[in-house]
Amino acid sequence: MHLVSLNLTDLFLSLWRGTLECEAPDSRESWDWAVLQGETWKSHGKRVAAAKPYLPGTFDRPPHNPAEKISSGYKAWEYLTYVFALGPGVFLGVLPDKYWTHFCKLVVAVRLIHQRSITSDQLRTAHTLIIEFIEEFEILYCQRKVERLHFCRQSLHALLHLAPEAVRVGPQAYYTQWTMERTIGNLGEEIKQPSKPFANLSQRGCRRSQVNALKAIIPDLEPDSSVLPHNAIDLGGVFILLRARDSCAREIDGEAGGAIQKYFQTHAPDQFDPDSWPRVIRWARLRLPNGQVVRSAWKEKSKPPLGVRMSRNVKLQGKRQLSFAEVQFFFHVSIMGHNTTLVLLYQGNAGFEVREAKDISSVVAMVPLDDEDTGRYFVTEKMGLEVAYMSGMEEEIGNDE
Template sequence: MHLVWENVLKNLVSLWTGEYKGLDSGTEDYVLDPDVWKAIGEATASAGSTIPSVYGPRPPNVQADRTACTADSWSFWALYIAPVVLRGRFRQEKYYNHFIKLIKILHTCLQFELTRAEVESVRTGLANWVTEYEGIYYQHDSMRLSACPVTIHALLHVADSILLSGPVWASWSFPMERYCGILKPAIRSRRFPFVALDNYVADTAQLAQLKVVYSAAEALGLRSPVRDHSTSIPGYIEIDTHALLDDTCALLPPKRVPETLADGLRDKILGCLSTRYDVPGAAVRFLLPQKIARWGKVQILGGGDLIRSSNLGGSREDSRNASFVRYESLVDRNVSYRNRPTILELRTFYGELQDIFVLKMPASQTLKLTEPEHLVLAGIRTCTLDNRSAPGGLDIHYYTNTGRYEVIDMKNIQCLVGRIFDRGQWAIVDRSGGLARAMYNDDEDV
């Protein structure tokens, strides 16, 4: 994929900014105004504070600090940020639509698995994209031949490469890049650099074998062991594919001692419990504990995200927001019709996790509980999605204002989402839906 991130995408940016090999826009009008490109760079940089770190490194300013852009940051910018910040920026919409066609094809390429039909759609899509590229940037003018480097032609062979080598993640360059980055600090001698490299590789290989042979990974680890400060709540378990019981979430400090909540918060919790146990709110009110504990962070286990509650999670001034989530909830399809039967359907929502409540409901015949039940509830301020079409049909949603505060079960939260503020609106970046992609995860302890 470095063919795209380090070549095709960089060339497109150079064309849009009028910096590509002395070429102007010719008979087209795709060059962005400098002030527009500056605004795009600023929006990209500011998005780093509202996109969780689990999504990747903080994106640099693509206008003012392009030298800081790596293949990984170009990848994230193109797939998630550019569709938002480039929308409506070109004088003609066809340039944006042409770019979005490439992004949709790249999302297909980055799937963990591809069918042969999808590979053929990649082949056809890239062939059509290259043809349009030639019309827009090359313009079939021999004086503009430099707009067609070999990397544009190479796109026509991506489908064949997938058929020969598998999905692009199976052969991309990220592992080798990371390994070279690990080796570079090992060069301590200018006179004998290769000896230093050989010694480092041999030492790390021997250390890795010792860890395996003697089960001493923690004792011989070069990183400080991570202390587990989490607290698991009984009852929050699920059965995974190996038929083992695992906690679905773990709570992390800070923790606020049980306290009496404001009446408004108690009413929201009562509404949640009334729906959960299918009893009137008055029946739950007398069973609800007077004092309820609150926690600052929750870890979704099984490879899930670490989520902070905005009211208690705490954050540094330069930290990245990790409070906005995607969650699912059952909604009555006939809620607006009093005389129609209740028909529940599962819908997806987005919002800010503001509170994490932990309470223990007593055994009760009213609630049909034969023994006490522990609950972890999430207080969420919902995002009121705008009726704005997604850019190019991508799975991107917009909102301007937040809506109601509601309390749901923590199990309903799916994952963290990122946000991009651009021209008065927030765009939600959800990598768990249609924009999910394969990622290289370097977690080796060296």
């Protein structure tokens, strides 16, 4: 949806950088929102680029340093991740509070509208936030000045139609341009005759249609994607436990071992032994129903920090309230005669906890809130994940042995 990823981002970055045209008697000195300039803009750009290791692989292309690359081929996905995923965190403390709060209303509304399914309450919330956002835009930025009329671009007005159109034709995910652009990109990659590109493109499209028709007539021509990798375990519900794994059961001591003991004491008292640490076979990864692969601190921390796109931070949605945690490892056990897969989680000050692996709903990014090592992080989820999964894009399982 280029309305969001390109048009709105261009407007606000131009405002915050102070690069929009300024007409007399207006003066850029009165633009208290134009803070992304000079060293502030350079340090902000470095901070955005530094978020790369904390963004899981499913976030696709991470945003480059905007201070260096924003005028030379910055992609729509980069804008979307930069502004609407990282934005609330990286703009905090940079934008004045009133502009940051105003911007966050847009982020909430856009993320709600981008869902594959949306409730009527969420739709009303999104529409209310959009109306407030546009009214406050006129108060904060335009200030009833004729010379600032060019701030009010068509993209702002278009926001007002998003929620009503969702009622009429469905959420944005079903008519976004991403799927069409992906098809155009795939066909473009297949062109092998630069001298006759359009004739070649026509033939590639015709051949793809023929292949799709054959697969519909003879389904066996399509490779079986349900074949599991070597030694993987199908947990049901499209959850798949993946290697790497320990070659034998290993003793887990300390706070981690205590959390596992506590779980057994509660759920399998007959198997609880207070006099010895638990022994388990650790597993490294879990494939989720949404196509993401959860990884673990056990394996990720053994790799160089700059060589990792962290995928061990997760959102949990069980019987209890929503929470976030870092996955330490998975383990497959038998409790009261029933096989189950558990996950050892680390939750900061709350310590370690054992939960069922199926409580994990998605992989999220946990990005440092500032450059200093304060231990403060903000959580963000990939925008458009459901759209990507609808189009058949899934994270490659690979082999983490």
